[in-house]
Amino acid sequence: MNKNLEKTSKFLSYILRHQPEAIGIALDSNGWIEIETLIMQANQHGEYLTRDLIEEVVKTSDKKRFTISEDGLKIRAAQGHSTKQVEIKYQQQIPPEFLYHGTATRFIDSIKEQGLIAGDRHYVHLSFDEQTANAVGKRHGKPIVLKVKALLMHQQGFKFYLADNGVWLTHTVPNTFFTF
Incomplete structure (x- = not known):
């Protein structure tokens, strides 16, 4: 992952897992935010994002930290949240x-x-x-x-x-x- 993608990945982790309010956004209870809202708010707070950059980070992340919704309109962190805004309803599974x-x-x-x-x-x-x-x-x-x-x-x-x-x-x- 190149430096720009790594920097963007760290920013997305910070915002989508821990501090969405740092750029004035609120995640829904399942951690989703509209990508366009994320881009607009990040850019207003000095962090340059584009849809292409976000999609590249999601695609190239070896840890698969982010998920884009099936309709392509929203993004969330897959797990690792500390923000109280999010309580993803995962399906219970039988572990190995x-x-x-x-x-x-x-x-x-x-x-x-x-x-x-x-x-x-x-x-x-x-x-x-x-x-x-x-x-x-x-x-x-x-x-x-x-x-x-x-x-x-x-x-x-x-x-x-x-x-x-x-x-x-x-x-x-x-x-x-x-x-x-």
């Missing part, structure tokens, strides 16, 4: 036997004590494979990957959801359901 969570070793003591919690976000994010989880952990420091007993959790009543971009979501992972 194991999922993975990447984090940094400096968080392990806290995780051992309280399990995995969503914190400022709506959900704990889990990966289908260890490699992805390891890449996520590297973003935060020296990585460590936790192996989550997802199917066992589901069988005990925990709910799992699958975001548009393939990230598995759940509200919490008690420390009895993972290993290092």
Whole structure:
């Protein structure tokens, strides 16, 4: 991804996941905003966007962080929201036997004590494979990957959801359901 696309991706993540009010927009409860409104408000706040640039970011993002609506009129972040404006209604899914969570070793003591919690976000994010989880952990420091007993959790009543971009979501992972 080139520098301009990377900069735009970071801006879209900030606005669509965390601070839509920073450019004077409000997301609907499922996180959608009209692309034309997003462009107009971003441009008024000094961030140059075009439809082509947005579509290129969505198409080339290896993390598939954004989804454009089927009619092509709206955009949203696939997951990772911290804004209270958004509460996407994901369909509950049965997870595979194991999922993975990447984090940094400096968080392990806290995780051992309280399990995995969503914190400022709506959900704990889990990966289908260890490699992805390891890449996520590297973003935060020296990585460590936790192996989550997802199917066992589901069988005990925990709910799992699958975001548009393939990230598995759940509200919490008690420390009895993972290993290092």
